[in-house]
Amino acid sequence: MEKKLRVMIKFFLDINAKKTDIFLxxxxxRQKNQGLIPAMKYGSLAGGKKIRSSIIIGAGKLFNIKANxxxxxxxxxxxxxxxxxxxxxxxxxxxxxIRRGKLATHVxxxxxxxxxxxxxxxxxxxxxxxxxxxxxxxxxxxxLVKILALCSGHTGIAGGQxxxxxxEKKKKNFLDILDMQRKKTGKLFNFCCLAPGxxxxxxxxxLKSLSKLGEDIGLLFQLADDxxxxxxxxxxxxxxxxxxxxxxxxxxxxLIGYDKAYYFASKLKKKILSKLKKHGKKxxxxxxxxxxxxERNF
Numbered sequence: 633m634e635k636k637l638r639v640m641i642k643f644f645l646d647i648n649a650k651k652t653d654i655f656l657x658x659x660x661x662r663q664k665n666q667g668l669i670p671a672m673k674y675g676s677l678a679g680g681k682k683i684r685s686s687i688i689i690g691a692g693k694l695f696n697i698k699a700n701x702x703x704x705x706x707x708x709x710x711x712x713x714x715x716x717x718x719x720x721x722x723x724x725x726x727x728x729x730i731r732r733g734k735l736a737t738h739v740x741x742x743x744x745x746x747x748x749x750x751x752x753x754x755x756x757x758x759x760x761x762x763x764x765x766x767x768x769x770x771x772x773x774x775x776l777v778k779i780l781a782l783c784s785g786h787t788g789i790a791g792g793q794x795x796x797x798x799x800e801k802k803k804k805n806f807l808d809i810l811d812m813q814r815k816k817t818g819k820l821f822n823f824c825c826l827a828p829g830x831x832x833x834x835x836x837x838x839l840k841s842l843s844k845l846g847e848d849i850g851l852l853f854q855l856a857d858d859x860x861x862x863x864x865x866x867x868x869x870x871x872x873x874x875x876x877x878x879x880x881x882x883x884x885x886x887l888i889g890y891d892k893a894y895y896f897a898s899k900l901k902k903k904i905l906s907k908l909k910k911h912g913k914k915x916x917x918x919x920x921x922x923x924x925x926x927e928r929n930f
Contacts, residue, residue: 792816821850
């Protein structure tokens with residue numbers, strides 16, 4: 633990717649991240665119970681690429697939906713994502729002390745507070761979608777809450793993390809690993825592409841297509857994460873690297889090697905871009921974000 637395009641994409645991502653952070657900070661500041669707020673802010677703000685928010689905003693452009701109409705969705709997804717990271721870092725799970733270039737939430741605030749802060753971010757996400765000040769149709773809100781719940785619980789993130797932990801030090805096949813990664817990471821990206829389609833009242837066929845597109849983008853994102861862990865820099869990544877191999881994690885890299893896994897990811901990226909190009913110029917931001925996902929080093 634040429635330098636000029638890389639700078640342009642980073643600018644787009646940074647603007648979306650800032651919009652989401654501002655919205656989330658204001659929303660958290662309005663909460664009445666202040667006890668867990670510092671840990672919730674720490675775990676969700678000040679850091680992170682907010683790629684999921686950019687996917688939502690980019691998908692919104694396919695249907696001429698402005699970013700401001702999607703910020704509740706963006707913030708809700710970032711709450712879900714942040715909750716999953718706070719819990720993933722716990723000693724009983726991945727046992728990571730560094731996240732986004734700083735101490736993990738449980739190291740900073742203690743394990744019990746981190747668990748409760750993660751739980752609170754999870755439930756806050758649904759509050760953001762059904763908030764009376766969020767002016768979309770109630771029918772869309774109900775559908776979004778249902779889909780986000782399915783993407784976050786045992787059929788999505790939580791179920792994927794369970795498989796990720798249970799696969800440790802076990803020889804799993806190609807399809808098992810893909811299924812785990814689609815749940816662990818892909819399902820929330822599924823929601824990111826699907827949500828603007830729900831708001832735009834797209835038909836079932838179009839919504840299924842958006843779901844599949846999002847899940848493929850999420851899988852690509854997870855593969856890129858695996859590549860960063862395998863050969864990336866701890867300083868650039870803002871978290872520990874080279875831990876998958878040490879812990880015996882089941883990844884495509886561990887199964888078929890870096891080169892073959894990267895080839896698979898490149899083919900997946902081409903497949904995603906081919907689908908997006910059918911939307912013409914409206915897909916430019918999504919296309920650029922997908923290009924960035926595989927080439928990123930953090």
